[in-house]
Amino acid sequence: MATLETRFCGIPLVNPFLLASSPSTDDLGMIARAFEAGWAGAVLKTTSVESDEVRIAYPIMKSAGHGPAMRGLFNTDLISEKRADEMLEIVRQLKDRFPDRRVIVSIEASNRSDWESLARRSRTAGADLVEIALSCPQGTDLEGYDSEYGTISHDPTLTRTVTAWVVEAARPMPAYVKLNSGVTDITAIAAAAAEGGTAGFCVMDSLESLRAPELDSLRPDPGVEGLTSRGGYSGRAIKPVALNVLSKVAAMNHGLPISGVGGVYDWRDAVEYFLLGASNVQVCTGVMQRGFSIIDDLLDGTLRWMERHGFSTLDDYRAGALSSIVDNESLRRDVPIYYEIDPDGCIGCGLCYVACRDGGHQAIEFDSRTRRTTIVKELCVGCGFCRGVCPIDGVIRPR
Amino acid sequence: MTRGVALYEAARCLGCHEAPCTSRCPVKIPVYEFIASILSTNFGRAADLVYRANPLALTCGISCPSWKYCESGCTLRKLGQEPVRIRALHRFAAGQEHRTPVFPAIANRSLPVAVVGAGPAGLACAQALRMSGIAVTIFEREDRIGGNAAAHFPERRELQAALYEDAKGLLEDDHVDIQLSTEVGYRFLQEIRREFAAVCVATGRPVWRSGQEPYHGQTMTGGPKDLLQALYNRRSPLPPDIVVEGNGRAPLTIAMAATGAGVGRVRLVTSGDATVSRPWHRDLREAMERGVEVIRHTRVRAYQVLPDASYVLEAHDAANGETRQMITAAFASVTAREREPWVDAVEEKAGNLYVAGEASTAETTLTAAVMGGLRTGRSIAANIADRRNRGDA
Numbered sequence A: 001m002a003t004l005e006t007r008f009c010g011i012p013l014v015n016p017f018l019l020a021s022s023p024s025t026d027d028l029g030m031i032a033r034a035f036e037a038g039w040a041g042a043v044l045k046t047t048s049v050e051s052d053e054v055r056i057a058y059p060i061m062k063s064a065g066h067g068p069a070m071r072g073l074f075n076t077d078l079i080s081e082k083r084a085d086e087m088l089e090i091v092r093q094l095k096d097r098f099p100d101r102r103v104i105v106s107i108e109a110s111n112r113s114d115w116e117s118l119a120r121r122s123r124t125a126g127a128d129l130v131e132i133a134l135s136c137p138q139g140t141d142l143e144g145y146d147s148e149y150g151t152i153s154h155d156p157t158l159t160r161t162v163t164a165w166v167v168e169a170a171r172p173m174p175a176y177v178k179l180n181s182g183v184t185d186i187t188a189i190a191a192a193a194a195e196g197g198t199a200g201f202c203v204m205d206s207l208e209s210l211r212a213p214e215l216d217s218l219r220p221d222p223g224v225e226g227l228t229s230r231g232g233y234s235g236r237a238i239k240p241v242a243l244n245v246l247s248k249v250a251a252m253n254h255g256l257p258i259s260g261v262g263g264v265y266d267w268r269d270a271v272e273y274f275l276l277g278a279s280n281v282q283v284c285t286g287v288m289q290r291g292f293s294i295i296d297d298l299l300d301g302t303l304r305w306m307e308r309h310g311f312s313t314l315d316d317y318r319a320g321a322l323s324s325i326v327d328n329e330s331l332r333r334d335v336p337i338y339y340e341i342d343p344d345g346c347i348g349c350g351l352c353y354v355a356c357r358d359g360g361h362q363a364i365e366f367d368s369r370t371r372r373t374t375i376v377k378e379l380c381v382g383c384g385f386c387r388g389v390c391p392i393d394g395v396i397r398p399r
Numbered sequence B: 001m002t003r004g005v006a007l008y009e010a011a012r013c014l015g016c017h018e019a020p021c022t023s024r025c026p027v028k029i030p031v032y033e034f035i036a037s038i039l040s041t042n043f044g045r046a047a048d049l050v051y052r053a054n055p056l057a058l059t060c061g062i063s064c065p066s067w068k069y070c071e072s073g074c075t076l077r078k079l080g081q082e083p084v085r086i087r088a089l090h091r092f093a094a095g096q097e098h099r100t101p102v103f104p105a106i107a108n109r110s111l112p113v114a115v116v117g118a119g120p121a122g123l124a125c126a127q128a129l130r131m132s133g134i135a136v137t138i139f140e141r142e143d144r145i146g147g148n149a150a151a152h153f154p155e156r157r158e159l160q161a162a163l164y165e166d167a168k169g170l171l172e173d174d175h176v177d178i179q180l181s182t183e184v185g186y187r188f189l190q191e192i193r194r195e196f197a198a199v200c201v202a203t204g205r206p207v208w209r210s211g212q213e214p215y216h217g218q219t220m221t222g223g224p225k226d227l228l229q230a231l232y233n234r235r236s237p238l239p240p241d242i243v244v245e246g247n248g249r250a251p252l253t254i255a256m257a258a259t260g261a262g263v264g265r266v267r268l269v270t271s272g273d274a275t276v277s278r279p280w281h282r283d284l285r286e287a288m289e290r291g292v293e294v295i296r297h298t299r300v301r302a303y304q305v306l307p308d309a310s311y312v313l314e315a316h317d318a319a320n321g322e323t324r325q326m327i328t329a330a331f332a333s334v335t336a337r338e339r340e341p342w343v344d345a346v347e348e349k350a351g352n353l354y355v356a357g358e359a360s361t362a363e364t365t366l367t368a369a370v371m372g373g374l375r376t377g378r379s380i381a382a383n384i385a386d387r388r389n390r391g392d393a
């Protein structure tokens, strides 16, 4: 019988599914409902010291694609409007009611004493872990330090420094860094955090992004009185980016655990993260859209997949796919591959024909009378594009 | 439906909150959950979800008139679109590898429960009972399971196979005894009531085989409920004449139903003077106006007095009144049919006698029968547990 129990930074988790720092983790009642639904822990919405008053300029969100077809979510949200003392009260109450669930405090500050006091106060409140939010795409400055990079998360030196402060102040409670992907070399930042003593990593925050104005009114959306700001992009669309960053951090030789975030909606996304080196996953947009109950699918689907493959713990396959990543030059060029269309499954839409004609190798024939499509084996190079163009999964298959 | 088409269709589902599809499903299948599982290719979970809600998932996946239930509520229709093909997806889900139910051990000191009829209602009832740790004996008149469902549907071969597939867990279980080719008449029913903790009559509507008259004297085969339903349905051949025996509302109801349905001669035999109790007086007069012959002060078993009768209903069981209750319940269900066939599926408790499920003909539905069976099974189990807790089981 497979188990999903695991550990993160030495702390036991009832399963590898955590809520990411998000609007879902900014409220005691919501997190309590999530824990009742089965989530193993939550990273609270990022908080700072009381003197940094936060006020959000609404509206803050705009999706790409609607309803079930939502591909991504753009937001100009800030950290929590709650003061640190309110947030730490939430920690106390959650730990009281759910001793086996993990409460992770996400902190952000702009000077040394604030970073340290937030870490210390989180520990005293009974938190399990601290997530060092260096990652916000909007960026964070550090008072008294000039950085050519502009913000801490892009600056290896500042990353090392801040990490060391927080890790020291939080001790013995572990603290880890949440990484931002928008940097030139993620491994340099990760190495700096490791030098600073981080207990692990969270990969990754939303991607810095921007929405163009709405085309009729020519006003930005989201925007306030015709103005907008840069923001973060999250959800399904960012998963390949996050997996890429994850695999790079996981392939470094630091031996530290990684929490994977970005575009997790169902169990398959989670398993992909585990295969590429994550010890657990965090979910933000997936939960915001579909609710806490997606935990049922995450747990059930992952377990069944593990049983199907004969894995009994996460460690049996964690990072298992890393070894298959090589430089493109190392891939063989002489393995024959072409695709075939299942005539019984084909619905005759002709989409593959158009795609191969204008985006491929003119290897698909379309009979206008019968609406039959056929792949000409001699012309097909096996690029694989038509598979995804076909509306029906599995109708176009490699041979 | 192939895997690829199932994925395409599943992607059309919006996943509405408090989804109308689920609330319109007689067995309350968690539609979005199983469709989302299909979409995430967790087919095993999809199968488990539909089987958890409906032990005859494959059978209903073939036969459920889903356009009346779940699909009628699909939000996509508000866009003028075709509803998500829920039944087809349901059938796809039910056809996937699923975990056969692990029935709990039999609870101590509990007598088994008899289920009369191995149609969809009976099977669902047996399943619900077994899930509660109660052993079950099923009596079935025919030499196969499936009841009317298997006999009446055009796709019946497929349906028959699906029923056997769905019932596999029951058929293989050591604590489920299925006695085929065993007819339960009225007397046998009274006998087995003593041997079992409860008896669930899940016979559905009678299907008289052509050329066969209703049984003379064998009055309780199928039960008065069946006769009533036959009268109202006019599907089965009507007997040329009927004798109803008993005092009170139940026989009167039947007699009136029979004249209304066009039975040539209807005789009501009562042991008293047929004023019955006051409230029915007007009804009695009306019945007589409609041609019901009333024979008063007659106690002897009607078929001995009236050897010419072709169909005799004993509706008088004065000792416990259970027959009456069953008839009243049956009548209620027949009239309720106009509203929603499964809403008032008969589930009337009378001592340890229960009636389960609507009949599964093409007109009502398998799904409705399954739901009635499940509900009755659960209520029997609850009653047994209750009695056990009180220490008198």
Ligand SMILES: Cc1cc2nc3c(=O)[nH]c(=O)nc-3n(C[C@H](O)[C@H](O)[C@H](O)COP(=O)(O)O)c2cc1C
Pocket: A020, A021, A022, A023, A045, A046, A073, A075, A077, A078, A079, A080, A106, A133, A135, A136, A178, A204, A205, A206, A232, A233, A234, A235, A236, A238, A261, A262, A263, A264, A282, A283, A284, A285, A286
């Ligand atoms: C509306 C919104 C608010 C967020 N707020 C925070 C935050 O306060 N702190 C933080 O570290 N990450 C925050 N995030 C980023 C998420 O924690 C997560 O890293 C990111 O959304 C990618 O994961 P996803 O694709 O599952 O949403 C926020 C994301 C969204 C969409």
